Amino acid sequence: MKFEPVIGLEVHAQLLTRSKLFCSCSTRFDAPPNSQTCPVCLGLPGALPVINRQAVTMAVKAALALGCRVRTVSIFARKNYFYPDLPKGYQISQFDRPLGERGSVAVFSGERADGGKIVNRREKVFGITRLHMEDDAGKSIHEGLPETASKSYVNLNRTGVPLVEIVGEPDLHSSQEAYDYVVHLRKTLLYLGVCDGNMEEGSLRCDANVSIRPEGSDTLGTKVEIKNLNSFRFLQRALDYEIERQTRVLSQGGRIVQETRLWDESEGRTFTMRSKEEAHDYRYFPEPDLPPLRLDPEWLERIEAELPELPGAKMKRFMTEYALGADDALLLTATVETAAYYEECARASGNPRAAANWVMGDLAFALKNSGREIGESPVSAGDLAELIRTIDSGEISGRIAKTVFEEMSRTGEPAAGVIRRMGLRQVSDEASLAAVIDGVIAASPKQLEEYRSGKTRVLGYFVGQVMKETRGQANPGVVNELLLKKLTGA
Numbered sequence: 001m002k003f004e005p006v007i008g009l010e011v012h013a014q015l016l017t018r019s020k021l022f023c024s025c026s027t028r029f030d031a032p033p034n035s036q037t038c039p040v041c042l043g044l045p046g047a048l049p050v051i052n053r054q055a056v057t058m059a060v061k062a063a064l065a066l067g068c069r070v071r072t073v074s075i076f077a078r079k080n081y082f083y084p085d086l087p088k089g090y091q092i093s094q095f096d097r098p099l100g101e102r103g104s105v106a107v108f109s110g111e112r113a114d115g116g117k118i119v120n121r122r123e124k125v126f127g128i129t130r131l132h133m134e135d136d137a138g139k140s141i142h143e144g145l146p147e148t149a150s151k152s153y154v155n156l157n158r159t160g161v162p163l164v165e166i167v168g169e170p171d172l173h174s175s176q177e178a179y180d181y182v183v184h185l186r187k188t189l190l191y192l193g194v195c196d197g198n199m200e201e202g203s204l205r206c207d208a209n210v211s212i213r214p215e216g217s218d219t220l221g222t223k224v225e226i227k228n229l230n231s232f233r234f235l236q237r238a239l240d241y242e243i244e245r246q247t248r249v250l251s252q253g254g255r256i257v258q259e260t261r262l263w264d265e266s267e268g269r270t271f272t273m274r275s276k277e278e279a280h281d282y283r284y285f286p287e288p289d290l291p292p293l294r295l296d297p298e299w300l301e302r303i304e305a306e307l308p309e310l311p312g313a314k315m316k317r318f319m320t321e322y323a324l325g326a327d328d329a330l331l332l333t334a335t336v337e338t339a340a341y342y343e344e345c346a347r348a349s350g351n352p353r354a355a356a357n358w359v360m361g362d363l364a365f366a367l368k369n370s371g372r373e374i375g376e377s378p379v380s381a382g383d384l385a386e387l388i389r390t391i392d393s394g395e396i397s398g399r400i401a402k403t404v405f406e407e408m409s410r411t412g413e414p415a416a417g418v419i420r421r422m423g424l425r426q427v428s429d430e431a432s433l434a435a436v437i438d439g440v441i442a443a444s445p446k447q448l449e450e451y452r453s454g455k456t457r458v459l460g461y462f463v464g465q466v467m468k469e470t471r472g473q474a475n476p477g478v479v480n481e482l483l484l485k486k487l488t489g490a
């Protein structure tokens with residue numbers, strides 16, 4: 001029997017505010033442990049929470065960008081559980097009246113072919129169930145496994161940091177779709193400037209619900225939750241593992257147990273964390289210390305009107321305006337900065353195809369080697385555009401352009417300056433090229449004879465020699481034409 005995976009993701013994103021959700025403590029990541037706490041985030045008796053306006057604005061932006069309907073009145077609720085890094089004994093979250101609901105995202109998603117290449121990338125719509133706000137718990141650090149640790153440490157700097165939780169519909173049917181979906185969410189939050197998307201520092205965290213069912217069936221199988229997926233690669237590997245494990249269990253006549261599992265990257269497998277019987281009952285109730293969160297409809301409209309162009313829309317515009325394929329458009333809109341750089345270069349050069357190749361090729365390579373972001377590129381978009389125009393006008397060849405670009409990224413000098421200083425202008429002048437060609441022919445009697453006896457392949461040899469003599473500066477078109485004339489004696 002063939003099985004179909006059904007996957008739903010819960011993504012937690014830390015909002016980029018300077019202070020916490022209900023107090024004025026700093027949210028800086030690398031401060032000394034427990035230095036950023038106060039009576040409110042420590043849950044001391046009598047301390048009262050006050051909502052952070054900036055956090056609400058950011059959460060509303062995220063909800064709108066994900067197509068959610070935003071409630072003008074939402075309610076905070078206590079989610080009760082005990083954990084050493086949760087001093088209040090509860091998280092302040094939202095339960096039955098969350099900030100945003102019933103959204104969707106259009107994601108360009110593909111299939112993974114053998115060898116890992118992504119093929120058939122096309123637009124797919126995935127539902128968003130809800131988006132709600134909550135405060136984060138602290139961090140526990142264990143020496144060894146949590147169960148057997150000899151020492152555990154608690155850092156409460158993260159306690160009370162604002163999060164949005166984005167709960168997706170179980171619309172994903174492969175690990176690649178899950179990957180593309182979460183990359184799209186991250187990109188959207190980055191475009192909005194509401195999250196830094198740093199998975200290593202935990203600014204973006206992901207849990208996955210996975211089940212499988214016989215292909216064609218529309219009832220859901222028993223689901224398993226996987227936690228601890230703190231990179232895109234872990235997410236994809238954990239899903240692949242879990243889909244395979246569940247398929248094996250069902251194929252052998254077994255039964256899937258509803259449980260929470262953890263991903264162990266070093267062993268490349270998931271393992272049981274807790275079964276359904278041990279699942280939490282959070283005993284949600286409305287937070288008595290906070291009034292309902294009321295949003296002015298006019299303010300909401302203004303926020304919506306001020307949203308930037310979002311990744312999906314930008315991608316589609318690039319595909320039509322610059323005739324790019326989905327894969328290229330995806331890469332060129334990876335960040336707001338990359339998209340802006342590309343667009344400036346495409347327009348100024350008048351050659352969007354060449355601009356795409358340079359930005360994804362030589363420029364990306366040079367930036368990677370020097371550990372720079374595109375915003376710090378020594379070659380500006382305008383300078384790269386000028387280089388492309390220089391190639392298109394025939395002033396330099398594509399091969400020489402590579403040398404010019406290397407020099408530009410080394411020195412930050414514009415193309416014209418490099419070409420002049422290094423004497424790299426393409427030679428198209430027939431008289432001077434004819435002299436070089438005569439020299440090459442005279443020095444290669446054997447090849448000349450071969451050519452004249454019908455082995456026309458040796459033309460390549462002559463072209464190569466002329467290029468060598470002119471340090472690659474000869475115009476290949478002119479060289480070919482002249483060579484043919486001289487070799488055939490015409």
Ligand SMILES: [Zn+2]
Binds near residue numbers: 042
């Ligand atoms: Zn505080």
